[in-house]
Amino acid sequence: MTYIDRSVNALSKVDVVTSLASIAPAQWDRLAAGDDPFSEHAFLLALEQSGSVGPNTGWSPMHLVARNEHGEPIAALPLYLKQHSYGEYIFDWSWASAAARAGIEYYPKLVSMVPFTPTTGTRFLVAPEYALSDVIETLLSAAVALAQRIEASSIHLNFLSRSELDAVQHADPRFLPRLSMQFHWENEGYQSFDDFLQRFRAPLRKQVRKERNRARQHGIEIRVVEGKDLSPTDLDALRRFYMDTCYKRGSGPYLTPAFFDALQGPLAKRVVAVLAYRDSVVIAGTLNFERGRHLYGRYWGCTEELDALHFECCYYSLIERAIDRGLAHFEAGAQGLHKLRRGLMPTEIHSAHHVLHPRLSQAVADYLPAEAFAVK
Numbered sequence: 001m002t003y004i005d006r007s008v009n010a011l012s013k014v015d016v017v018t019s020l021a022s023i024a025p026a027q028w029d030r031l032a033a034g035d036d037p038f039s040e041h042a043f044l045l046a047l048e049q050s051g052s053v054g055p056n057t058g059w060s061p062m063h064l065v066a067r068n069e070h071g072e073p074i075a076a077l078p079l080y081l082k083q084h085s086y087g088e089y090i091f092d093w094s095w096a097s098a099a100a101r102a103g104i105e106y107y108p109k110l111v112s113m114v115p116f117t118p119t120t121g122t123r124f125l126v127a128p129e130y131a132l133s134d135v136i137e138t139l140l141s142a143a144v145a146l147a148q149r150i151e152a153s154s155i156h157l158n159f160l161s162r163s164e165l166d167a168v169q170h171a172d173p174r175f176l177p178r179l180s181m182q183f184h185w186e187n188e189g190y191q192s193f194d195d196f197l198q199r200f201r202a203p204l205r206k207q208v209r210k211e212r213n214r215a216r217q218h219g220i221e222i223r224v225v226e227g228k229d230l231s232p233t234d235l236d237a238l239r240r241f242y243m244d245t246c247y248k249r250g251s252g253p254y255l256t257p258a259f260f261d262a263l264q265g266p267l268a269k270r271v272v273a274v275l276a277y278r279d280s281v282v283i284a285g286t287l288n289f290e291r292g293r294h295l296y297g298r299y300w301g302c303t304e305e306l307d308a309l310h311f312e313c314c315y316y317s318l319i320e321r322a323i324d325r326g327l328a329h330f331e332a333g334a335q336g337l338h339k340l341r342r343g344l345m346p347t348e349i350h351s352a353h354h355v356l357h358p359r360l361s362q363a364v365a366d367y368l369p370a371e372a373f374a375v376k
Contacts, residue, residue, distance in 0.1 A: 014142040017063040020045045025266075027073050031125035035292035035329070037270040038114040039122050043289075044078065046262035047115055052255045058083040059115050064142050066135055075135035076125040077143060081150070082111045087254050089118035089334045090158045090180060090351045095364060099153065104357050106153045110143065113158035116254040118182070118334040119296050120159045120349060124167075132164070136171045144172075147356060154355040165350040175352040176365055179372040183337075183344035185319055185330040193320045196343065204341060208316070215312035218304075220278045222312060224321055227263060227271030234275060235263055237282035241301020263287075272321070274313040278304070286313045295322050297332040315342045348375075 017023060025041040032039045044061075046052075053059035059080045066075040085092055088111060099106035112123050124139060126132055143155050157168060157175065168175050190196040197205045216222065225234065239260040246253040263271055270291055276284040284302035288295060300314050315332060322330045332344055340346070355361035 014064050014066045014138060016146060017065050018061050019048055020061070020063070021048070023065070023073065028076070028125075031073060031076050031127055032122065033125075033128065034122050035294035036119075036121035037289045037291035037294075037296070038117050038119060039078065039125060040270075040291075042262075042266035043270070044114070046259055046265075046267055047255075050256045050259035050262060052259050053080065053115050058086065062110070062146065064139055064146070066138055066142075074127040074130055075139060077112055077123060077139045078114070078125070079110055079112050079143065079146075080115065081152070082109050083107050087116040088113065088156075088158060090156065090178065090349075092156070092353075095355075095360070098363060099357075099360050102359065104153070104360050105151075106360075108150065108152050110147050110152045110155045111158060112143075112156065117298070118159065119331050120161060122164070123157055123160055124164055132167050133171075136167050140168065140172045140175070144174075144354065147354075153357060153360070154353060157352045160350045160352060162348075162350055165352055168352045172354070174361075175354045176361075176368055177372075178351045178353055178368055179375045180349040180351065181375050182334060182347050182349050183332065183339035184347040185322070185332070185344045187322060187326070187328050187330075190323045193316070193323060196319065196323060200343070208342065211308040211311050212316055214308040215306070215316075218278075218306045218309070220276045220283065220306070220309075222274065222276050222317065224317055225273045225275055227268035227273075230263070230268070230271065230273060232264075234273065234282060234285075235260055237275070238263075238273060238285055238287050238299070238301075241285055241303075242287070242299045243301075244303075245299065245301040272318075274317045276302075276306075276309060276313060284309055284313060286318075288318060290327075293326070293328040295327050295330045297330070311342060315339070315344070319343065 020041055028041040037043060048054055053061060062079050062081050064077040064079055065073050068074050085096060096106040124132055124136060126135055147155050165177055169177060197208060239257055243253050270289045272288045272290050274286045275282050283304045286297060287299040288297045295318060297314055297318055318330060332339060355364050
């Protein structure tokens, strides 16, 4: 499926790509610069090849790729055709319910984000010789044309950077801004973990130190292990932890077991695990990803519920790593007011939404300012 667009002389067409296997990793990653490990070819292709997205998952890749007159990719918008609203974390279930009551078909819809990954990143991937302003109108126009052609109800651009949100609104005001909130950690030039703790009030500083001590008083060893150093046994433990945690929370896993096999391949350079061992057996751990100056906490699990171990593996060890390596930013996933007491601060999360049905669009437009006021 190809859309011809000559609004920018450098662009000759925008293709809909249904598998990243059709694009060379070097061509895609040339567009995916910055500190976002999840927009890279290896991560997105691993989701496809493992069956985590694709047929029967409700996530069908329909990436938009803009090419120059020589057929070379110069910009892309990762995009998925969705048959449900699971795994997005920018929740629109109430919109779908309102549409159903009004007799409006809400699914399918188009969503731009990394599946099951509630992290702010780069949605509009652009070659170094171009600016976002050179390509954004073309990509948005192609997205709207695709939505109309396949009769999708809406287009959702989730977890945008603030600069991307501003560019989207400038290029196409039909995309309505939405405000959400997470807890993130920013490095303010800390020299050590103790230096970081100096920002806390005394009672909270004491609490964190107690939690770190308690986590290490269970007769276990806690290690931070990079992907290249993970053993097959470590990887198998991370797979089991993820599956067990999903079932404990009453939801099926989004990632298939095969996804974890990919952690031994090109993805390994982005992987950081925090693992707790008892007598060389992994009893708890987190799977995290790192690129450039950013660190992202993703999945936690354990076979022993030990006091304070979750905080150590999910927050403190990773913040300490970020300080030691001079990283600028750490995200620990969606939700969780308890993160505030561990030094992660409220951070605005941005998305933009174009609902094609006029009545539903107006209802969403009326709702979003009130929601943003409540978030603030």
